[in-house]
Amino acid sequence: MRVLLLLLVSLTVISQEDLSHYKKAMTFKSSWTLYKNAPDNYASYKAFSKSIEDLEASEIKAAAYAYSILGAYFQNKVEYGAITHQKLSDLSQEIGDDKWQGFCRVEQFGDECSVCEGSSEKKRACKKCNGTKTCRNGECRKGQIISLEKIDGKFEEVSTDCSICEASGFCQACGGSGVYKIPCNICRGFGYLLNKMKVREKFKDGLVDMDALVANHILEGFSQDQLAKGKIKRGDRWYTLEEINKMDKSSQLKAERSMLEQRKREQNQRTGELRAKRDKKFNSLENDSILEPEKAKKIIENDFSDEADPVKINLLNIYLKQANLIIKATESENKGLELEAIKLLKEAQKIRDHEVLRSRIRKLKLENLGL
Structure with a gap:
């Protein structure tokens, strides 16, 4: 079932040129999810690696390359990892961020090869000189070939440079070392053996960052599609x-x-x-019309001239009439007309009885009697 899903993802990746940015991002997420859950599965590794090429140059592409490199290590394909690491190096220079280069550097996952002891090579006796280090030409003597030639009737030794070793006297195949080197067949010439436990730990360490980049990639893809449609972002919506x-x-x-x-x-x-203030004034008229009649009269005439409530109008008339009587009574009293003042006060008392009115009438009566 998993293989089928991976094949579907692969086909989707191949044909996604006509998809929107959002759908491409979702397709990449699908390949990443499958790969994340099965990093050592070759099919998921290949599908994920293929999906990377459709990404634009950005941090998520660098991170994806890094995880693809780890996948190559899971598959024991260090050479694939080296090729992808070169892509990552070029991309890192382009985007100005080499964070993910160090994340997947192969040296951190290797244990020294016990066969070549980290040298990445094996030594064998040179097949040309059988380890003698000397030129394989049997006539060569330290780079020279000695021959007898008749000169002026006499035989003399003549030396010429050996054309095989170019007069060096050494074996040209091994450079005079007597041995030749071949890549170690155990570590494949890398000098170390990959420790997959270290690779797996590294794989887990970067998952949070990678998942965040994938999620952000989806948001960016959606935003690009909305902008292409002429939409405007308000808050979290377009x-x-x-x-x-x-x-x-x-x-x-x-x-x-x-x-x-x-x-x-x-x-x-x-x-x-205003109503509360007016009501307060109105309520104070009940006493002010007797205790401060001039003040009460002024308030009634100025502040309540537009009163429309019939009940209040009736009371205002009472308060005003009573205030006028008391004012006149006070004027008569000031003139020494005590009887007239008493008469006016009694009229005010008939309208509305009050202790103050009774006290004033009693006082005036006593004053009138000379008491």
Whole structure:
């Protein structure tokens, strides 16, 4: 079942040229999810590695290359890892970030090869000189070939440079070392053996960062598609220009309604305060019309001239009439007309009895009797 899914992902990756950025990102996520759950599976490794090539130059591509390299190590294909690491190195220079290069550097996962002891090579006796280090030409003597030639009737030794060793006297195949080197067949010429436990630990260490990059890649892909459609981002969502205009208009209407409601509340508050103040004045007239009649008269005439409540109008008339009588009584009293003052006060008392009125009438009567 897993192999089938991997094949489907591979086919999807191959044909994704016509997909949107978001769908491409989702396809990459699918290949990453399968690979993440089966990093040592060759099919998931290949499908994931193939999906990387469709990514744009960015950190997620660098991270994907790094994880692809780890996958190559899982498959014991260090040479594949080396090729991909070169791609990663070129990409790191392009994007200016080499973080992921160090993440997957092969040296950190290797244990020294016990066969070549880290040299990555094996030594064998040279097949050309059988380890003698000397030129394989039997006639060569330290780079020279000695021959007898008849000169002026006499035989003399003549030396010429050996063409095989070029007069060096050494074996050209091994350079005079007597041995030749071959890549170690155990570590494949790398000098170390991969420790897959170290690779697996490293794989786990970077998962949080890689998953975050994949999630961000999906968001960026979605954003690119929305921008291509001419949409505008507001908050966490994307809208068309028409939707933006409707939203702005709605917000404006809402703000206007809110402002009107606020003004209404403020107006009601002011009205309530004025009403409370007016009621306070009205309630004080009950006593002020007797104790401070001039003040009460002024308040009634100035502040309650527009009163519409019939009950209050009736009371205001009573308070005003009573205040006028008391004012006249006070004027008569000041003129020494005690009897007239008493008469006016009694009229005020008939309208509304009050202890102050009774006290004043009693006092005036006593004063009138000379007591």
